Amino acid sequence: MREFDSYPTPEARERELADLVAKASATIPGTELIEYGRSVEHRPLHVVRVPSPAAGAVPRVLVCANTHGPEFIGNRVCVGMLAKLIEDPPPPLRRLHERAELWLAPCLNPDGYARTHALDGVGSLARLRHNHRGVDLNRNWPLPAGARRLPLPGAGSSTPGDATYRGPAPLSEPETAALDQLLTSQKFHASANLHSFMGTLFPPRVRTRADSLAYARLCEALRQAQPHTRYLRIASRVFDTFTGEQEDHQHHTHGCWSVCVECFSFRASLAQSFARRVPLFWRFNPRDPRPWVDNDVPAVAAFLLAALDLPPPVSPRASRTDP
Template sequence: MSPRPAPTPSQPPTRPSERTVTDLAPYPSPEERERELDGLVARLEGAGHTASIHNYGESVAGRPLRAVRVASKRNEAAARTEPAKVLVCANTHGPEFIGNRVAHGLLEALIAGQPQVAALHERAELWVAPCLNPDGYARTHARGGQGQLRDLRPNERGVDLNRNWPLPPGSRRLPIPGAGSSRSGDATYRGPEPLSEPETAALDALMHEQGFWACVNLHSFMGTLFPARVEDPASFRVYRELCESFTDRQTVHRYRRVASRRFDTYTGEQEDHQHHNHRCWSVCVESFPLRASFRQHLRAPSLFWRFNPRDPEPWVRNEVPAVATFLGRAAERSRPEVRTLRTT
């Protein structure tokens, strides 16, 4: 297939020298975020872990796509000859910085020996891709979080990366709000074709290469769990149990699972692709609930502060044990079965 010409970017790539319009502290700049990730890997190695950074691709604007790999201590009592590999992803949408904080917080918790994270490390190889959309992150930071969703959410070509994944075989996209727009410039523009974007294509290649067993995708700001949509009763029950294990480990705010075997549609989202095309137990976690967002600001001063708490630490503590528990419980399960879907 010959490559399609790239759509004209709605905004020019942001440069490292651009100054932030508004202070977004305590959230880091793109450069600070990358230095922090390097420091976490060094600290993991200093704590006796086998950790490394894997550059798995580049964004539209040429920024590196990076994932941290932490080898498992491996539970010798486990039946498998090799530990399962699990993946945590964050920041597929530009302004959702809280997901990046939770992803980094998971690595911090491993260094500190937090019980749920340590238990996960015993049975699984941990991968963390804390910023899937570095161009959107940089644009959001450079603008001080100011702008509309269509300005800050997508990658540098204006594509919503969480609508750019292939639909499961046998499914179709219904023309409902949020299901992915075919119009360039819309906040949920899905791109010219599935995996048209270097960010999604690179992550898809990484998933093929590593064969992840389970994945948690971190977003904001609804305070809900969206497991992959499944139609068979057995998988639906597994997701109910996995999501219950997630909420049981949340210390303050417990999130509600939103799922239906019938009244739902496929939208080109990452968790559906991971489950149906990669046989990977997968869930979308919307951190920082809507109610908390409106308690923080009835009228947020910018789009950024609608999506992110002023203090991320309580939310990191609330999410990290739950993320680790979900992944650990999923790693104990058999992989999802590939099933033929009914046409929806």
């Protein structure tokens, strides 16, 4: 990806993360880089655990990114949380670390990242978005108990080759299966899943008014912490549907407050790509990720921090498979 100097190669991304963990461990004892699984092409799936200085047991929170191959800006925001925690954390991130153990998984789809990089960001959405087996990892999660998948655009396709192909079965992919094991073992209290590029917030599809109001407050805490671009929350208990996305599974199966954050705004994306022959990559990522890292790091921390003041969502720890 020769022209994309603001975004690291797959190898440089891994070195950067290891270097940041080594630097963090010097000031935050116990910080560690954990391999929680392997991708289809046997690349490591890494998560960083950053212990809290608080005494005794503390809740755990999780930030994930890059479940879709070309969405590099989410990776930059997730890595930026660790970098800013080491250097000069914004107040929401500092307070979050004081109260919770922070887990960071910057690249859930390293095969898709590597393919996007190798192709210089050129290709169809399906070509760049999927894992190595052509599966949209954010449609590969089980539906909540009693839910059904409606035949709507984007709701998860059963046709191989489609941009939202959900795979042969829920958790059929090593990337989602490994992450689900991590969710089960660590029992995270809250999570933010970083995507791009619509500048929007998608909480889970919830069934109660209480949960809907809770997510409205959590998303507003996120928005208020964004210094220059505030994202729009999109949610409806009436018109939303279950699609096999990660935040639905986390909320309903794992009892975890969760949100999808579409980093980078539609307006900014349009400004840099409209009427120009540019790779698909530039629809999803800003030329300079730094302003968006500065915008979104404190906001993600504010969402997670606000969630700590709530009890875990009450949901049955059960899910079903598609027929």
